[in-house]
Amino acid sequence: MSQNNKDQLIHSLRTHKVNTITELRRIEKIFAYLDSAEVTEPMTTAWAHYVNSNNLLNELRGLTRDYPFSSECLDEAKALVVRDPSxxxxxxxxxxxxxxxxxxxxLTKYARALASKASTWGGRQPTHAEFDRLVSACVVEWTRALRQMLRHWDKPPSTTGQ
Incomplete structure (x- = not known):
């Protein structure tokens, strides 16, 4: 890859012109192959922007039309990652x-939280069967979306310094 092409990719990351998981993953694969330290910061920043600007949530919700993916679930996962030294x-x-x-x-935690909200049921108390069906439906749909997103990686992403 020419330096000009690499600079163009870095520029597209820094200006957030690339904002889908598919495109970010495509660039990530190229950069992992190049094994260059100069791409680490722009790639790291681009992934953080993708997650924190709600692009990840929007893509997950695009995959979960019947039961929109929980923003609270995503927020807790982000907080757990930040606190995780690994x-x-x-x-x-x-x-x-x-x-x-x-x-x-x-997923189960937040499906149960959704099913526990009075607003989910229009103020009425759901039966145990209704509660369980909603939890199950959310978990199934959200799991399918999560797995679809994780399929973008055939192996874990590169680490910094590689």
Missing amino acids: SVRSWNYCWLVLVKIEKENL
Whole structure:
């Protein structure tokens, strides 16, 4: 790859012209292959921007039309990643957040939280069966979306310094 092409990719990351998981992942693969320290900061910053500007949430919600993905779930995963000292090994905040959701079983927690809200039921008390069906439906749809997003990585993302 020419220096000019690399500079163009770095510029597109810094100006946030690239804002989908597919495009960020494409650039990440190129940069991992290049093994250049100058790409670490722009890639790290681009992934953080993607997650923190709600692009990740928007893509997850695009995959979960029947039961929109929980923003609270995503917020807790982000907070857990920030507090996790092992997280500094990867430039990919998005991947870390998605894996944290999976490993901490946050989908079930937030599906139950949604089903527990009175506003979900229009103020009426749901039956146990209704509650359980909603929790199950959310977990199924959210899990499918999470796995679809994680499929963008055939192996864990590169670590900083690689």
